[in-house]
Amino acid sequence: MIKLAPIVRALGPRARVVHTGQHFDDSMSRTFLDQLRIGDPDHHLEVGGLTRGAQIGHATVAIEHLLLETRPDVVVVQGDTNSGLAGALAANAAEIPIVHLEAGLRSFDRAMPEEHNRVLIDALADRCLAPHETNARLLEAEGIAADRIRVTGSTLRDALVDMLPGDDARAALRDDLGVEADRYVLATVHRAENADSEDKLRTILTQLGDLELPVVLPLHPRTRARAAEFDLGGLLDRLTVVEPLGYREFIGLAADCALMVSDSGGVQEEATIVKRPVVIVRNSTERPEILGTFAHLVPVGPGIGDTARELLTDVAATHAALAALPYPYGDDATARCVAAIAELVGGR
Incomplete structure (x- = not known):
């Protein structure tokens, strides 16, 4: 869409x-x-x-x-x-x-x-x-x-630029969630290979919960159902879980986060527009041209937290480096x- x-x-x-x-x-x-x-x-x-x-x-x-x-x-x-x-x-x-x-x-x-x-x-x-x-x-x-x-x-940049909320609207989104600009992680998990695997979903949620910054997780219906089935509610309690967001709200939060953690293909490309790093929780990516710059491919495991913490070491410097890179598409x-x-x- x-x-x-x-x-x-x-x-x-x-x-x-x-x-x-x-x-x-x-x-x-x-x-x-x-x-x-x-x-x-x-x-x-x-x-x-x-x-x-x-x-x-x-x-x-x-x-x-x-x-x-x-x-x-x-x-x-x-x-x-x-x-x-x-x-x-x-x-x-x-x-x-x-x-x-x-x-x-x-x-x-x-x-x-x-x-x-x-x-x-x-x-x-x-x-x-x-x-x-x-x-x-x-x-x-x-x-x-x-x-x-x-x-x-x-066409993603055309869609995103048209939809991106202004500064005041983005500030209101952050206030509603109790987070500060550049001081939270935005995460999504929905792919079958992650959401339908109890071990993988448990690992991903554990790694997100161990991060020092608050993690905002819009919960996909598939992931919500599997988390309940696998009795992972305690891990979700460590995160700021919200209902699935509209596109305007999601990109508004993406534009002001410290980094993203996701298994989504679209989020990888959105990262190149809002100039934020993304940890890709997958074994492979169809967008290799952005690896090592905007995107960091990490199979499910402790590397998720390790890579995220490395990117969070100097958030301002990381964001400045990405802001200088052109949109690749x-x-x-x-x-x-x-x-x-x-x-x-x-x-x-």
Whole structure:
């Protein structure tokens, strides 16, 4: 939703939004639609709460039926979600051109369902819109023809800059949580390999709780359910746990934190915009171009706390060093993406 929002707004009435319902919790859906000014989706499917295979299968059937009925000029899918793969499969079956926003990202970790999704989408896409030259080279190495690839940059900065609260609003957010600017850690944990593993989730929460600064943890519905199942409430009590945040609130807190700890792909890129370091709690990343600068890859274990404490040694110096670094994912990304879409459909 976040990365497609600038494109939806730029296309205006030409865009038709399909919401699969993969995220069916209001805090993961309705709030984002409203804050990103996408409005009500034109079509809403109900595939949330199913297994991965069932989600992809049900969404593919439903989207194909919709495409055969409405015959759009092009289908745009984003990222590596089950919804994205379903959209690509349905468009391929309906013989409608496919544009993949955020193409060419690779973690080379086949244990990640997202890796399978993104590889399959790129194989199907008529236009692969890569956020970085690194991604374009990876696509070419996989045999994807150069005429199917466009390096557009990432629309995330367009979305984030448009949404970032001002100083007063950010101060109010911090006051509500009882934290001070540059004196708290913002954390997110939601990926299946972390949230669904009792040992990993226990380790992550323990490492966060041992940090010297307060840790703000917007708790994903999946993680909340697993923490209750694994009886980890005592570890959550050591953190400032809040309900999932709207995008505006999340980036407002990200902009003023000391550092972030996350297993999210999007948070890694958001760190490059708000100029804050992020400890990536994963075995691999699809954004290697920011490792060692904005991002620090740490598998689940005591290294989480060790790396965080090292980054917190001199917060002001760390932030100043990152502030001097350019955004690595280009300028005018939304305009470049819209131009690539128009090029594919002959300007329609």
